[in-house]
Amino acid sequence: MAETLDLSVYVKRQDDGTAHLDLAIEGIDCAACIDEIEGGLCQLPGVVEARLNYTNHRLAVEWRDGELSPAAVVEELQRLGYRAHPFQARLVEEEETRRAKWLLKCLAVAGFASMNIMLLAVSVWSGNVTDITPEIRDFFHWLAALIALPAVAYAGQPFFQSAMGALRNGRTNMDVPIVIGILLALGMSVVETINSAEHTYFDSVVMLLFFLLCGRYLDQAMRRKTRAVAGNLAALRAEVTHRVNESGEPVLVPTAALNPGDRVLVRPGERVGVDGVILSGSSELDESLVTGETVRRPGTPGDVVYAGSLNYSGTLTIQVTAAGTGTLLDKVERLLESAAAAKSRYVQLADKVARAYAPVVHLAALLTAIAWVTAGASLHDALITAVAVLIITCPCALALAVPVVQVVASGALFRSNVFLNTGDALERLAAADTIVFDKTGTLTLPDMRVANAGKVRPDLLESAARLALSSHHPLATAVAQEARLRTPYEGAVEEAGQGVSATVDGVELRLGSPSYCGASDLLAESLEQEADVSVIAFSRGDERTILYVRQALRPDAASTVKALRDLGLDCRILSGDRPEAVAPIAAMLGIEQWKAGAKPADKIAVLEGLKAEGRKVLMVGDGLNDAPALAAADVSISPITASDLTQAQADAVFLGEKLAPIANTVTIARRAHGLMRQNLLLALIYNLIAVPLAFLGYVTPLLAALAMSGSSSLVTLNALRARGRNSQSTSAQPPQPVSAASALQGA
Amino acid sequence: MEVLLYLIPMALLLGLSGLAAFLWSLKNGQYDDVKGAALRVLTDDDIRP
Known part of the structure; x- marks a missing residue:
């Protein structure tokens, strides 16, 4: 690293005089890495402890404050062969970790209680048909009550809280009938124990809790795993900016550490890391990742610039601003507020079922009690049977069916490189019938590539690419990606605004504008220009060639669009770019319905129009200008390269250069949705059989226990089919080059 | 059957101690890095190169 990075903002100072830094590490792939990293860091002076978490690839380092600079830790890791990025735990992630721990505690308590109570219950069941004395049975029932009451009070908290929350807002959810069932069963069992009756339901209650908590915990654990990976990826993006300090010197700092009012320096070829106003300097800005517009815009003092713009030609000094009124960011944020409010109206499948289910079940219990009383039974027997109906219908399988x-x-x-941000996104993804793509950065790759690489002589292209390694110009960066040998030529000289040249083996190489390379005539004869193409020329001695640089389509865009169409989705393009740039892309992909030049508000209007036609819209986009559209659509996906604000609005995020994850997502979501409905049906059939039995008074605690565990297992096993077929189909194909796990390891 | 009067509380006590042990290990952070723990056991941390 030529410049040292100022990481002080990430360092946490502790009371005992030590400093603490969390880092996300790339490149960990074996057990030896643990020792290498921890051992290597402990040899640095002042390091007290270095502890690597192999599960989530994070390193915690502590050192005596003042004896070591945080940059030295990162440099030492770099020397050892690992890239490290400062990591700030997001609030959401910490919250989820705490919740997962809490659920695990509840699960442990419920597990302990259900095992011990089952031990007592089985003895009573077998004793009831043989020779148990009433005293021993009472003793066992009292013991069971003693275990069950505190266990339910503790382990039932997640359900009590959720049910209370729903009731307070005047809604019902699946937890309401669960809580009612649990409390009634407990209450009845206690009364029956006092009356030294034959049957109690302590075992059913605690087992029910145990099963439900298993479902909750697994759900939580899965979400936490994806969040951890997403958190690391965010850290690995490692956005840094040159901040100009008081003495006018530029210092490299993480972008996250900047405050409004700071001045930053953006050199040609760098991306602007922050929103701000240009103080001095003039340049051309490529805002394609922000607005979708691929034509460059001149930037002069006083102009507003947005994070994500690429600085083309001149060095700029920018003052960081918070979102001011009237700027794009401000407009986007206002649009977002209204769009997000509309989205929260979606009701999850499980809640829809719960709304219908709870009243029916409670009515059935009431009818049972009335029927038994009118048939001449005692009030006690009638109540017991009514409660049995409630217990047997307590929606254990129903509550497990969806999670x-x-x-x-x-x-x-x-596994197919898609992270879900929201839990109910699967249902909405499955329902989508129209898919709207943004163009820039979504259908095309966010970086520029040489479009005619196949038509240029390979050795010429290789020299051009190696020469391009010496330049920071964005077009040169695109050419440099073609280099197989990644060592720049020695003695390369860059002439500002012209190009770069070097002399290799007595032959002069030049890369730059056509006139700089003496290739203007070539340009004239091959000028069948497309709108979004930039031209760069290369000469080696007398040989000359023209390279076209553009944002290329994602490699599998055409096949993915076709696959999506085969799935019955109507594909459309909605871009902020000019029609001339959108038309060829649409033609290449065979998409007939496209709209160009759409501002954020236009995008929302188009989506609203589609929704008014009764369509369910899946929006795929990445730019800042897409954020409101992503929030307004029924469901949305964005690539991992999207801006933070945009990613936060998307229901799912996909990794990698390929577009295929989108087709996979739709397939998986549809299969999952099918299975959810199947599961709900299974749970319903179970209830149709169980309720009449309970109504007639045939349900004993043994039968309740069997029925509950039976239906829960059935639903769980059925859910496992959501992965079965998929893993077969992926194992038939060659393994994906970048899986989510290897992305973590910096592949 | 008087034997039950102390056998069952004993069984419960054993179960409780298991629960307590689990809760302690959770609090102690034993489950924070499950994959790492599986690999760390293979390294000889008493032999420093």
């Missing part, structure tokens, strides 16, 4: 499928499906998505 278990969600866990298995998000696991399958994770």
Whole structure:
């Protein structure tokens, strides 16, 4: 590293005089890495402890404050062969970790209680048909009550809280009938124990809790795993900016550490890391990742610039601003607020079922009690039977039906490089029938590539690419990606605004504008220009060639669009770029319905129009200008290269250069949705059989226990099919080059 | 059957100690890095190169 990075903002000072830094590490792939990293860092002076978490690839380093600079830690890791990036735990992630731990505690308590109570219950069941004395049975029932009451009070908290929250807002969810069932069963069992009756339901209650908590915990664990990977990826993007300090010197700092009012320096070829106003300097700005517009815009003092713009030609000094009124960012944020409010109206499948289910079940219990009383039974017997109906219909399988499928499906998505941001996205993805793509950065790659690489002589292209390694110009960066040998030529000289040249083996190489390379005549004869193409020329001695640089389509864009169409989705393009740039892309992909030059508000209007036609719209986009559209659509996906604000609005994020994850997502979501409905049906059939039995008074605690565990297992096993077929189909194909796990390892 | 009067509380006590041990290990952070723990056991940390 030529410049040292100022990481002080990430360092946490502790009371005992030590400093603490969390880092996300790339390149960990074996057990030896643990020792190498920890051992290597402990040899640095002042390091107290270095602890690597192999599961989530994060390193915690502590050193005596003042004896070591944080940059030295990163440099030492670099020397050892690992890239390290400062990591700031996001609030959401910490919250999820805490919740997962809490659920695990509840699960442990419920597991302990259900095992011990089952031990007592089985003794009573077998004793009831043989020779148990009433005293021993009472003793066992009292013991069971003693275990069950505190266990339910503790382990039932997640359900109590959720049910209370729903009721307070005047809604019902699946947890309401669960809580009612649990409390009634407990209450009845206690009364029956006091009356030294034959049957109690302590075992059913605690087992029910145990099963439900298993589902909740798995759901939570899956979500936490994806969040951890997403958090690391965010850290690995490692955005840095040159901040100009008081003495006018530029210092390299993480972009996250900047405050409004700071001045930053952006050199040609760098991306602007922050929103701000140009103080001095003039340049051309490529805002394609922000607005979708591929034509460059001149930037002069006083102009507003947005994070994500690429600085082309001159060095700029920018003052960091918070979102001011009237700027694009401000407009986007206002549009976002209204769009996000509209989205929260979606009701999850499980809640829809719960809304219909709870009243029906409670009515059935009431009818049972009335029927038994009118048939001449005692009030006590009538109540017991009514409660038995409630217990047997307590929606254990129903409550597991959806989350278990969600866990298995998000696991399958994770393996195909898609992270879900929201839990209910699967249902909405499955319902989507129209897919709207943004062009720039979504259908095309966010970086520029040489478009005619195949038509240029390979050795000429290789020399051009190696020469391009010496230049920071964005066009040269695009050419440099073609280099197989990544060592720049020695003695390369860059002439500002012209190009770069070097002399190799007595032959002069030049890369730059056509006139600089003496290739203007070539340009004239091959000028069948497309709108978004930039031209760069290369000469080696007398040989000359013209390279076209453009944002290329993602390699599998055409096949993915076709696959999506085969799935019955209507594909459209909605871009902020000019029609001339969108038309060829649309033609190449065979998409007939496209609209160009759309501002954020236009995009929302188009989506609203589609929704008014009764379509369910899946929006795929990455730019800042897409954020409101992503929030306004029924469901949305964005690439990992999208801006933070945009990613936060998307329901799912996909990794890598390929577009295929989108088709996979739709397939997996549809299968998952099918399985959810199947599971709900299974749970319903179970209830149709169980309720009449309970109504007639045939349900004993033994039968309740069997029925509950039976239906829950059936639903869980059915959910596992959400991954089955998929893993077969992917194992038939060659393994994906970049899986989510290897992305973590910096592949 | 008087034997039950102390056998069952004993069984419960054993179960409780298991629960307590689990809760302690959770609090102690034993599950924070499950994959790492599986690999760390292979390194000889008493032999420093």
